[in-house]
């Protein structure tokens with residue numbers, strides 16, 4: 001692997017292995033088998049589990065946990081994994097609840113990982129809102145992350161959030177070349193989305209204009225209303241399907257962070273059909 005690149009391997013749901021700069025990072029670990037369970041007062045139904053267990057992934061250097069309070073983002077086996085990794089980055093409230101090796105990041109706060117080759121990976125906490133305006137008091141704190149090696153163009157991981165103005169601000173602060181969107185249009189609590197839907201993913205692709213887009217956290221639970229295929233259909237309809245990379249479980253995909261997207265592409269509005 002070129003050391004400017006990043007490799008993503010989707011495990012399932014929100015659980016993604018990210019290999020960057022020689023480090024192996026895992027997002028929201030969830031490995032439990034299918035079941036019906038109570039998550040923060042809501043019954044949620046898991047329909048499918050990942051094809052591997054946490055013990056089959058090899059050494060994990062750190063977990064990037066968007067939030068700890070929902071079972072689809074951190075389940076029982078995922079929670080058991082946390083003490084086995086060096087660092088767990090999550091919300092400040094979540095770090096307080098988890099204790100141990102969990103570290104809380106405020107929005108826009110950064111921490112660093114020294115890399116074996118002398119470079120430094122910076123991880124910055126990014127704003128996230130887990131539903132419509134006002135959802136914060138119901139769904140609790142959530143965080144996303146930007147990963148950047150030595151200030152080079154980086155990777156955005158949305159965590160459980162809808163599209164809103166503070167997510168757009170990430171594009172003003174960072175050059176993003178790969179955006180990992182939690183885009184299953186989750187509706188566990190009523191007729192409103194608590195994660196991104198296809199419209200949100202198109203907004204993200206428009207604002208993160210030099211980024212390849214991938215969508216995760218859209219499979220395995222009954223409360224996901226939209227799938228990866230829905231994002232493909234929506235991107236195709238507005239003519240930006242080349243911006244999207246599909247992920248299949250357990251198939252590693254390598255992304256260049258140094259590439260620049262084609263800036264000559266006509267504006268989105270001219271491609272509607």
Ligand SMILES: [Zn+2]
Pocket residue numbers: 067070073130160
């Ligand atoms: Zn959640």
